[in-house]
Amino acid sequence: MAYDFDTIARDYDRMNRLMTFGLDRCWRKRAVKEFSILNSQFSILDVACGTGDMCLLLARQGCTVTGVDLSEEMLAVARHKLAHASVSYSLQLTPSPTVLVGTPPNLGGEPECCASSTSLHTQQVHSSSSPKLGEVDARRADGGVCQGGVCLRLADAEHLPFEDEAFDAVTCAFGIRNFVHLEQGLKEMVRVLKPGGRMVILELSTPDSPLVRPFYNLYTRHIIPWLGSRIAGNREAYTYLPSSIERFPKGAAMMDRLKAAGGREVKQRKLTFGVCRCYILVK
Numbered sequence: 001m002a003y004d005f006d007t008i009a010r011d012y013d014r015m016n017r018l019m020t021f022g023l024d025r026c027w028r029k030r031a032v033k034e035f036s037i038l039n040s041q042f043s044i045l046d047v048a049c050g051t052g053d054m055c056l057l058l059a060r061q062g063c064t065v066t067g068v069d070l071s072e073e074m075l076a077v078a079r080h081k082l083a084h085a086s087v088s089y090s091l092q093l094t095p096s097p098t099v100l101v102g103t104p105p106n107l108g109g110e111p112e113c114c115a116s117s118t119s120l121h122t123q124q125v126h127s128s129s130s131p132k133l134g135e136v137d138a139r140r141a142d143g144g145v146c147q148g149g150v151c152l153r154l155a156d157a158e159h160l161p162f163e164d165e166a167f168d169a170v171t172c173a174f175g176i177r178n179f180v181h182l183e184q185g186l187k188e189m190v191r192v193l194k195p196g197g198r199m200v201i202l203e204l205s206t207p208d209s210p211l212v213r214p215f216y217n218l219y220t221r222h223i224i225p226w227l228g229s230r231i232a233g234n235r236e237a238y239t240y241l242p243s244s245i246e247r248f249p250k251g252a253a254m255m256d257r258l259k260a261a262g263g264r265e266v267k268q269r270k271l272t273f274g275v276c277r278c279y280i281l282v283k
Contacts, residue, residue, distance in 0.1 A: 005050070005178075009073035011232035013051055016174075018231065019224055027202055027276045028054055028173055030269075033171055034200045034280050038063055045167040047157045047189055048175025052078030052154060053151045058171070059087045066167070069175075075152050088149030108151075114152040145150035158184045165194045173202040177248040190283055199263075199281040203252045207274040216275065220245070 005012070016024050031054075032038070038061040049067030051074055058065045059082075069075055075091065082089040087229050155161050157172075158181055170189045179185040193199055207216050220242035228238025247258060251268065254277075258266045263281035270277055 005071040006073040007231060007232055008237045009051065009071060009077050011234075012074070012077065012238070015051070015228065015232055015238070017243055018227060023272055023276070025053075025172070027271055027278070028057055030062065030271060031171065031173065031200050031202050032057060033277065035198060040064070042073060042169065043167050044171060045160075045162070045189075047160075047170060047172040047185075048178065049078060049152070050074045050151070050173075052081050052150070054171055054173045055152070056082060056085055056087060059089075059150050059194045064149070066151045066153060066162075068153045068157065068160065070154070071241060072154060075154060078152055081149060082150055082152075090149070090151050092151070092153045107197055124219050160188045160192055163191045164191055166192045168194055168197050169199070171201070172197040173201075174200055174204060176203055177244050182249075183257060183261065186257060190262040190281070193283045195283055197283050199283070201258075201259075201279040201281075203248065203250075203254075203277055203279070204245045204268075204279045206246055208251075209273060212273045212275075251276060 008015070020027075035042075038058070040062045042063045044058050044063050044065050044066055045094065046067040049055050049069050050071075052067060055067040055078065057067045067075075067078065069078075079089070079091055102168060153161075157175075157179060170193050172189065176182070176185065189199055206214055224242060225235050225239045227242075229235035232238070248254075255266045256269060258279060258281045261281075265282040266279070268277055268279050
């Protein structure tokens with residue numbers, strides 16, 4: 001069973017930087033390079049988007065990004081991050097009615113978000129952390145992805161609320177090992193991907209090298225839980241982290257699952273001695 005990420009959302013970014021020595025940022029940038037074309041016409045779904053780091057990175061490349069996550073607290077952190085980064089964004093926490101939140105006024109209007117077109121209401125939204133946000137109107141959407149920025153949406157990755165072949169690309173960074181039903185989640189991600197489109201998955205992994213593995217085990221099983229206890233005040237969450245990495249399929253086992261989900265071409269790249277792996281699927 002996946003951990004409740006609402007409980008660690010506020011410390012999530014700080015712990016990520018600390019645990020990976022900042023390498024998580026490099027790994028995300030490496031994953032983005034797997035897309036040969038990134039422009040304003042490129043629509044990307046970021047599954048298990050968490051605090052929005054991948055959404056922000058892709059939006060700065062000029063893409064239209066839709067980020068989905070099951071944790072409201074994670075999305076709250078992402079919303080705050082995007083607002084202060086001056087990236088146009090919107091937020092949907094419930095399927096209907098839909099309220100779009102965000103968009104600093106100097107960016108020329110809020111993007112339209114994928115949402116139900118019924119029972120939409122207009123509501124004033126205020127953010128104490130970002131006074132520039134001001135008032136935002138809920139706007140009708142036609143069922144497509146948001147345009148011109150980032151759309152954040154509370155949604156289940158195993159039952160994505162999008163039509164078939166809705167996105168040019170799909171990403172998932174450090175979230176797929178938390179899926180309760182991995183095969184179902186992969187099938188959903190492939191379902192919403194256009195034919196010929198790419199899905200890029202980043203996930204932590206246990207290294208294969210017998211020289212690296214003992215140091216990795218010491219760090220993940222003892223030092224990371226200690227850091228979680230001292231810094232985030234939550235040893236349980238950071239004990240779950242290494243155990244979830246060890247249980248998750250890697251290498252050939254993961255690529256077999258990607259092929260079964262509908263991948264025409266599947267490959268992997270080992271990053272930093274295999275501590276992180278990048279899986280690439282072409283539909």
